[in-house]
Structures are given as C-alpha cells and as structure tokens.
Amino acid sequence: MLTQLSIKNYALIDDLSVKFNNGLSIITGETGAGKSILLGGLSLILGKRADLSSVKDDSKKCVIEATFDITKYNLKSLFKSEDLDYEPLTIIRREILPSGKSRAFINDTPVNLDSLQVLGVRLLDIHSQHQTLQLTNDDFQFQVIDALADNAKLLETYSGQLKQFKQLKKALKALQEQKAEAIKELDYNSFLLKELDDAKLIKGELEVLEAEYETLNNVEEIKEKLNASHELMSNDDIGVTASLTEIKSQLSKLSNYSSSYKSIYERVASSLIELDDIFSEIEQLQDQLEADPDQLDKVNAKLQIINNLLQKHSVSDIDELIAIREDLRSKIEVTEHLDDDILETQKQLETCELELQKLSDAIHDKRSTILPKLTQQLETILETLGMPNAKFDIKLNPSEVFLDNGKDDLQFLFSANKGGQFNELKKAASGGELSRIMLAIKSVLTKYTQLPTIMFDEIDTGVSGEISNKMGVIMQQMSKKMQVFSITHLPQIAAKGDTHYKVFKEDIDNVTFSQIKQLTQEERIVEIAQMLGGSDLSSSALAHAKELLN
Known part of the structure; x- marks a missing residue:
C-alpha cells in the first residue's frame, strides 16, 4: 500500500508531503485544484517518461518520492530478478534535473524506467473512465479468470514446461539444420578423408x-x-x-x-x-x-x-595433414551420430508436449468450471450499478498452439441491452459502462487475489446519485482487502471513505500553489455539504452531509 508521497518543484506544487492510510481514501477538490498534478506525479513513480515542462522552477531539481508497504505482495523474487535490495518499506524516487535528464531509484538503487514499470504495475493501479483499454486486453481477462480458477500454481508449472518445450524445439531445429548442412558436406568430406587414409601418412x-x-x-x-x-x-x-x-x-x-x-x-x-x-x-x-x-x-x-x-x-608438413584427417573423421562421425541425437530430442519433445497438453487441459478445465460463477457475479454487481440488462458470454476455444498461459483462445463478449447482440467489450460498452464493468471485475478480483493499491479517478462521472452510492459501497467492500483511492466529485462516494483528503490551490506572494491535506470530521462535513449544495452552506446541506457520513 502507498503510505507516503512527497512532491517537490512539480507543476503547481512547491513542496508537498502527505501520509496515507489503508482502507478507502477519498480525494476531492475543485476542478483545476491539482488532482491531475497528483496523478501526474504518481505516474512518474510508475515509470512514465519525465517532461521538463512539468517542473515548477526549471533552475531546481524536481523530486517525487513514494513509500510503499509491500509486505503482503510476495515481491522478493521480483526484486531478486531485477537485482534490487528488498525492503518491506520500499521507497521509489524520481528526479528531474534542470538539464532535463531524469533519474529513478528504488531503495536508493539507480534503475531504468523498465525496472520501474515492472515494479510499478505491482504496486499501484491508476484507473479512470478513459483508461479502460486494460479491460479489453486478453491478458487482463485471463488474469481475472485464472484468479477465480486458482490456476497460479498450474500456470507456474506450465510456464516452466513451456520453456523446456521451446528449448527442445529450438534444439531439434538446430540439429536438423546441422544435419542438412552436414549432408551437403558429407560426400566431399568422405572423399577427402579417403584420400588421406589411402596415403597412409606417418608422422615424420x-x-x-x-x-x-x-x-x-x-x-x-x-x-x-x-x-x-x-x-x-x-x-x-x-x-x-x-x-x-x-x-x-x-x-x-x-x-x-x-x-x-x-x-x-x-x-x-x-x-x-x-x-x-x-x-x-x-x-x-x-x-x-x-x-x-x-x-x-x-x-x-x-x-x-x-x-x-x-x-x-x-x-x-605431414603433422598438419594428419590433424586435418582426424578433423574430417570427427565431422563424419558427428554426421553419422546426428540421426541418433535427432531421434532422442524428438522423444524428449514428444514427452514434454504430452505433459504440456495435460497441464493445459487442467488449466482449461478449471477455467471452464468458474466461468458461470464469474458471469453471475459480474452481472449481479452490474445490476446494482444501474445496468440490469448487462450480460456476458465468455467462451474458451481450443488453440492450435501452446500459448504463454495455456491452450485457450478467449472470447469475452458483452451485451449491455436486453435483446442486444453480444460483441467485444470495446465495441459493446460505452466509456461509462466500461468503468462500471472494471469496478465490478476489480471488486470480484479482491476476493481471490492480492491486488495492488488502486486509484479510481472520477470513474463515477455521469453516474446518478443512487448508482454512485452503490459504487461507493463496492469500493468500501474492496477496501477491506486492499488500499483504495477514489478521486470523486460525488458526495455519496466521498462519504464512504475511511479517510478524506482535499486538494486545493492557494496564492502566496502572487504565486499559485497546489496543496493537499487530510480533513477532520468537521471539515469533511463542510466539504461534503459544499459538494451537495455549493459554496453557500445551508443547514439542510450540512444535515444531509452528516447523514451521509453516518
């Protein structure tokens, strides 16, 4: 989970430091107050390319630093593979220098952006209404299905077997190419060897x-x-x-x-x-x-x-001729033994393929078993989110080849309206519908796997009060198993938070700065009342705000 964020000399932020708690954290603020700046800073932590134009004072260094508690994420092997020091409290830092160059550090170890991105996706997931491409991606859809099917161990074994299968295929191809090349040279080499053998050469x-x-x-x-x-x-x-x-x-x-x-x-x-x-x-x-x-x-x-x-x-001299003779003899012997090597490799490949097929069948069976359950859960959640006619048709079709995650081709089809035709998600659902589908999928996933911190960026745009209330409830439920942030303009969602932060702008010496602060209970009442009725606080808005918070 994200425990602390500090930003210096970035956009409208001069020097900001904020601590975060687990559970559901709400972030509110007027349009243009700096919420997008906050997200921009976090994106740099996740490995986005730096832009010197984002630096507030280009004569000074810009520094963005985030601290994550990663004890529950099982990331020791990832840190080892990336040659990084594992720390339960991991600190990621980005620096943009006045020269325009950017530097990145994980626990004070310099890293490239690739390493930052590999770790970043395991720590923080920023999701907005306009960032739903992941939902239409096969890899993500398989991730959802396999989480519910509890396929992690099977997939790990399959991955190792697939690696061996590819290595054997590569080795077999190399042997066959070597044989084809050797056959071309065999007659000539045999002729040369016979000449040298017939000469009966003796050293000296x-x-x-x-x-x-x-x-x-x-x-x-x-x-x-x-x-x-x-x-x-x-x-x-x-x-x-x-x-x-x-x-x-x-x-x-x-x-x-x-x-x-x-x-x-x-x-x-x-x-x-x-x-x-x-x-x-x-x-x-x-x-x-x-x-x-x-x-x-x-x-x-x-x-x-x-x-x-x-x-x-x-x-x-004759010594060199004798060496050539023995080298030719070795080449011919290798050619003669290639058939044995090819036969042995083919046998290993067949055995490996059989085992791979068994594993892919087991993965397929477990996936097939949970599809009705996944479909039912998603449709139930979407019904509460104002999509009563949402239907899924998820199909697993056998693939002709072994893929990275099994031998299934996936069709994740969706229909939003009664009597409507099923189609691919990106064609069948609007932006707002995709956001609600993503929320539904993430809420299902939290029951089966440890997800990184998720930040919903105004995915409630265009949603009615009652639906937003249901969205808030779902986020609350998710936050019991993971850290959830919601950047929102809706008071119904804002009231569901365990912690509430406000982003605001202030002018100091004719210079505008963005700030963020954690609100007290009284400040939350005022903030939610303003979200309900505007800047003119009425007693009814305050009462409604208290009612929502209670």
Whole structure:
C-alpha cells in the first residue's frame, strides 16, 4: 500500500508531503485544484517518461518520492530478478534535473524506467473512465479468470514446461539444420578423408622419404665415391690407413721420452681407431647400396602423393595433414551420430508436449468450471450499478498452439441491452459502462487475489446519485482487502471513505500553489455539504452531509 508521497518543484506544487492510510481514501477538490498534478506525479513513480515542462522552477531539481508497504505482495523474487535490495518499506524516487535528464531509484538503487514499470504495475493501479483499454486486453481477462480458477500454481508449472518445450524445439531445429548442412558436406568430406587414409601418412615420414629418394636417385654417384674412398683408405702403398699405421709406429718409439710425444702418439692412435670405424662403415654402405628402380618409383610416387596433399590443403608438413584427417573423421562421425541425437530430442519433445497438453487441459478445465460463477457475479454487481440488462458470454476455444498461459483462445463478449447482440467489450460498452464493468471485475478480483493499491479517478462521472452510492459501497467492500483511492466529485462516494483528503490551490506572494491535506470530521462535513449544495452552506446541506457520513 502507498503510505507516503512527497512532491517537490512539480507543476503547481512547491513542496508537498502527505501520509496515507489503508482502507478507502477519498480525494476531492475543485476542478483545476491539482488532482491531475497528483496523478501526474504518481505516474512518474510508475515509470512514465519525465517532461521538463512539468517542473515548477526549471533552475531546481524536481523530486517525487513514494513509500510503499509491500509486505503482503510476495515481491522478493521480483526484486531478486531485477537485482534490487528488498525492503518491506520500499521507497521509489524520481528526479528531474534542470538539464532535463531524469533519474529513478528504488531503495536508493539507480534503475531504468523498465525496472520501474515492472515494479510499478505491482504496486499501484491508476484507473479512470478513459483508461479502460486494460479491460479489453486478453491478458487482463485471463488474469481475472485464472484468479477465480486458482490456476497460479498450474500456470507456474506450465510456464516452466513451456520453456523446456521451446528449448527442445529450438534444439531439434538446430540439429536438423546441422544435419542438412552436414549432408551437403558429407560426400566431399568422405572423399577427402579417403584420400588421406589411402596415403597412409606417418608422422615424420616426409624427411625419411626425401632422404631415401635422394639415395636411390643418385646410387651410381654414391657408389663411385664410396669405392674411391675405400681405395684411398685401404691401398697398401698410398692408403690412409697404412700411412697412419706407420706414423703410429714411429711415434710409439718417442712416447717414453716426454709427455708431449706421448700425447701426440695417443692422438694418432685414437685417429687410427676412428679411421678403422669409418672404413668399416664405408664397407657396410657399399654392401647395402644397390640400384632399385622399383623402390625409387614407389618412393617417388609416395612423395608425389604427399606433396599434392600438402598443396591441396595448403599446409607445410605431414603433422598438419594428419590433424586435418582426424578433423574430417570427427565431422563424419558427428554426421553419422546426428540421426541418433535427432531421434532422442524428438522423444524428449514428444514427452514434454504430452505433459504440456495435460497441464493445459487442467488449466482449461478449471477455467471452464468458474466461468458461470464469474458471469453471475459480474452481472449481479452490474445490476446494482444501474445496468440490469448487462450480460456476458465468455467462451474458451481450443488453440492450435501452446500459448504463454495455456491452450485457450478467449472470447469475452458483452451485451449491455436486453435483446442486444453480444460483441467485444470495446465495441459493446460505452466509456461509462466500461468503468462500471472494471469496478465490478476489480471488486470480484479482491476476493481471490492480492491486488495492488488502486486509484479510481472520477470513474463515477455521469453516474446518478443512487448508482454512485452503490459504487461507493463496492469500493468500501474492496477496501477491506486492499488500499483504495477514489478521486470523486460525488458526495455519496466521498462519504464512504475511511479517510478524506482535499486538494486545493492557494496564492502566496502572487504565486499559485497546489496543496493537499487530510480533513477532520468537521471539515469533511463542510466539504461534503459544499459538494451537495455549493459554496453557500445551508443547514439542510450540512444535515444531509452528516447523514451521509453516518
């Protein structure tokens, strides 16, 4: 409920602060006194866009602040989702700076207008004769029906199931698109993989093949050089081995003379051992070496295959080709497994759809059950409000698709006159009739759900004294379960309030200001008497005012 409102530097208001009580609060005042200014300030609290022209003194900041007691509204989850600090007494503040910029705060946390609007609709509902579009909105009509049907828990479960259903549908579509795309690439990828598999690639193979090719391709030259080297080492007259053996023999006689001779002798002996090794290895290479045209052709062919693959895939070594081969293999395996994934997702989707259908059927059944009760309650209330021939025809038709709140299409039809045709509310009811229908619906809703504070702005316009009295009674009944405000010009409604506030203008130093104050019992009598008979108070008007208040 709205517990306090303060407005500074807004329109005709310089500095206003007022506290409100629960129950039915009446707001009265002459036309132009500032009631619309009050509503304008509250609209800013609800997230309406700010206008610098509404600021009284554009050299100063305009501040509008409202305090709400939200202990009964179950809003902790909303505060969490909006990343706000939850406070049982929540303060909403709007500021319009001289620059024209606007700022909004919830419990001193800066917020954008979207967050303000999300919270605002849960706290305050401003309704006037000209603001009845909500009544013709399907979402609002379903809200009424589901409140009476006690569908809150079912709808919460349905919402979670619908979310899963949509996710599965999205996943299935993605898998099917992936499969379609994969099928286009499958043949080509399979061809590329076969090429790489047939090549039987081995890590580090390229260097080995290149070395083998060079050997086989130059076998005669290698043979000639090895033979020449063998001859130079093994010749008895001029061979390197024989000469080095003779040098070793000569130096061995000097090795005992000094360490210098011994060192050079040992180096020659070591060189002779290394030379023997080289000689043996040359002999082995000679034995192994032979021309092999077939092997040369094989090596050359394999090199050609590898080089073609390197060029085709724009890489520089076999390791990269092997990585490409494994990646292609993975893609093909994924394609082959897509059918399994699609089948599994389809099964999950079917199971989810069955559960969703059960939930939507249960929601539909509960809605259908309460429609006669809702129709009867609304028609009874409207009869007391001067619409004895008002009739409703509310129909639930099955939808082809799952909607956000079930699987029903709603027809909320109305006829105001006896024998008249049923039609949509916005076509069948006048503005004044829509206001009374809204009042009837809100009064029914208060019995089944916790509504936010509601402010009726002159919805009694054009209503007779007896009907206005009935409207006042309905507001009184509503106010037992929620906070209700009524801005009215009718004394019959004004007298029904638990608390009465008056909006008035006063001139200070040739400047007009709007003010609001809570009236005492005596002031209420005077105010209602003036509403009955004008500014000239008669004893009969005062007596009538007292009678209405009693």
